[in-house]
Amino acid sequence: MIAPTDRRVIEREAVDAHEFAEGIATRSAPVVLRGQVAAWPAVAAGRGGHRALADYVARFAGGAPAETLVGPPEIGGRFFYRDDMRGLNFKREQIPLRRLMVELLRIADQSAPPALYANAATADEHLPGWAEENRLAFDPGGPARLWVGNATQVATHYDRSPNIACVVAGKRRFTLFPPDQIANLYIGPIDRTIAGPPASMVDPDAPDLTRYPRFSDALKHAQVAELEPGDALFIPSLWWHHVRAFGAINVLVNYWRDDAELPSPFVALVHAMMSVRDLPHAEKTAWRSWFDHYVFGANADRAADHLPDFIRGVLGPPSAERTKQLRAYVMGSLHQEG
Structure with missing residues (x-):
């Protein structure tokens, strides 16, 4: 990875509701909250291995199928446009999270498995009861959403609302860029996107600086967060972030402030x-x-x-x-x- 490893996201220990409101929610830069969700039952289950995590997920019955991105092994887990930009390199399927976990277990030992990733599955809809057992120490302002998959990466994009990302199982690396780096990120189409917001055309892990020379300037401003199970990351609104998940099975829970009633x-x-x-x-x-x-x-x-x-x-x-x-x-x- 070319992003400078000496520009780490600032870190703090876990915070309570007052500390979050006064010292985190008002920040204009990201911050890692080490151990913020270490006490979650889901995190404890993940520490017990893939089977224990799958058994924990199986406890939550009755959830609706979740939109799941499915890509062939040759994409290397990178969900993106096809080379000719005339489509995407993956398809979307509706898969219950319990069944997805079973499939992830089945292919866990494959050297080149297909890429699977359920994204932004609202916990109350897809795993009823999960959110009650795994609560934050503060009000995040929106519902819990689950991201479940294997070794995958999400292209550099932004979120309209502040984002709190909590790692349950597996490891995640976030490469973040300030909003003012938009001109150096070579943003793709805004009306034909990969999965919602516009995304950068550059892969931060293997950037083509001949094709995208200004990206070298963006890298000078990049910040990197390496997250372990139990850690959380606060990302302010409009900060660009590339997300890479490691491991055969990984689970992340995130929260966006509910801005649905506000004009965009x-x-x-x-x-x-x-x-x-x-x-x-x-x-x-x-x-x-x-x-x-x-x-x-x-x-x-x-x-x-x-x-x-x-x-x-x-x-x-x-x-x-x-x-x-x-x-x-x-x-x-x-x-x-x-």
Whole structure:
């Protein structure tokens, strides 16, 4: 791996609810929480070996099948685009997690097994009862999601919400890049993605610096987190991260803050590509003043202070009513443009 190993993610011991709220949740950089979930029954089961972990998972009956990525041995566990970019190098199947564990056990000793990976399976839906037995010491702001598979890797991507990733079994390596490195990561299509958010085209473990020369600059800013069972990692919103799982069977649980009710800035970005990006330079410069005044400027939240409260409308302070007004305004505008 080329990413500099001397730029390790900062580490802390396990934290309680107060320490998380005051010292972790407000951070703008990742932090490893050593031993944060070491007391989980699931982690204890994993320490007993693959069979013990499979037996533990089998206790949770009645779950719905989970979306599972299935790739042939020749992809080496790297779920990605096909070489010609006309499709993906894997397929998706619906597999119950209990059955997936049985299959992972069956192929555990194969030298070149197929790549299997159930991703973001909500615990309450797919393993009812799991979340009650394996709880964090603080409120993560969203439900537990399970990631179960063998030796696989997920391309460098971002999450809209802060992410808390907890290793139950196996080892994980996260290679993280700050949000401002987007230009050096060579992002792939944003509307034809691998599994949700856009991803980097570069493999950090084997980067082609001839094809992607700016990636060498991204590596100067990379941070690496090596996680063992029982460890957790806090990843702030929009930090890019590549995830590599090691071992024949590995399990991770993550939590995203539940932002489902909040409008997505990504949608605003896409609309700006359509309406602003291709304007003449002088017009774009003029619109930049608007964006600075109403969105990015230090006093953007006070841009309507000179107006009476009753007339501010969509310029008013944050509230459910303002969000409703903004949605209606945007939808009306899009309807007129269409």
